[in-house]
Amino acid sequence: MTLQQWAVDLAQIVNPENIKTKESLKKYTMTKLGGEADIFVMPETEQQAQAVVEYAYTNNIPLLMLGNGSNMVVRDGGVRGIVINFAKLDTIQIDGTRVYAQSGALIKEVSKRVAAESLTGFEFACGIPGSIGGAMAMNAGAYGGEIKDVIVETVVLTSKGERLVLSKDDLELGYRKSVIAKNGYYVLSATFQLEEGDQAAIDAKIADLTYQRESKQPLEYPSAGSVFKRPPGNFAGKLIQESDLQGKGVGGAEVSEKHAGFIINKNNATASDYIQTIEMVQRVVKEKFDVQLELEVKIVGED
Structure with missing residues (x-):
């Protein structure tokens, strides 16, 4: 065909x-x-x-x-x-303390909408750049909160196109993993349970998290966000920093000098530049600390 x-x-x-x-x-x-x-x-x-x-x-x-x-x-x-791409499936509905969001809705937009309704529990997501679908697949989290803290259920499609409703327990949510990623499901929507909160406290928390993110992350350059998972008992960014890799890279890709856990597209990088920079970081950290950094990002496609 x-x-x-x-x-x-x-x-x-x-x-x-x-x-x-x-x-x-x-x-x-x-x-x-x-x-x-x-x-x-x-x-x-x-x-x-x-x-x-x-x-x-x-x-x-x-x-x-x-x-x-x-x-x-x-x-x-x-x-x-x-x-x-499910970007056009972006409906967000709020019913009391229950929140329904389709897969293509941006997680930070959901955070913004629920905050405006004085609902608490989703502040952690105010700066996460992904969609609800992606957030569900990797149990996205930041600043002490994660999807598994607030999820009730999600609707997915199997690779055959069968529609399934999965409860929180069905999802097998762990650090950057889920049954969704494991089984290759496609997320259609998710339902969250939040709590009524104090508007001033919610606004203050979001302002603080936004400041932390903007002051510490290289948002001025294209990047895939945090490239590596947190190794047990350590931090990827710390190991990369102590390996003296900040500012180094291949071609137009570079380990950020602002946050060592980020690899940025600084100067018209190719995907090959970016991937080779990832591999260089993994190699050096392994040699120096005997720690194998695992990818948080997903690499797809053909060379």
Whole structure:
């Protein structure tokens, strides 16, 4: 089956305006890196999303979920098959202390909306750049809070396109892991349980966390955020800093001088530059401290 045939078939499912062939993924990733997707699809409803997943499975076409692109590095050769993006599934609904959000809603937008309703428990997410779908998959967290503290249930699609409702216990949430990532599920929506709070206290906490983030993280450059998981009993940034790697890198990629846990696209880096910089950091830290840094970011696509 040809690329053109995929596009024709998908146009029976999704508005043709939301289907693009040979689409550069640089504009969809926070690193501003990556080659082209054979087909890039943005469904507008959960039914369309389900139909696209079923189509890919039935026709044995590789399918990659790309959320807000904040935790993903796409190689320069791009991605074969279909890349699906749920950015148009971005509904947020608040009912008392219960919050429903679709996969494509930005987690920091949810944090902003619930804070405006004097709900507490989601302040930790005020600066996380990802989508709800990505946050669910990796149990996103920051500043002492994480998704597993507030999640009630989530609705997902299996790789076959089957719809499942998973409770908190079903999700197997741990440090940067979940059953969603393990089984390759696609998140459609999530429901959270928050608490009524004091507006002044909520605003003060968000202001403090925002200051901490902006003062310590290199937000002025494209990056994938925190590249490495926290090693047991230590901090990746600390080990990288003590390895004297800040300011060093390959090509246009560089270990941030502001925060050693970040690798930035400082000067028109390629994905190859970025990945080689990651590998250099892993190699040096392993040699110096005998610690193998594990990736928090996901590397996808072809060279």
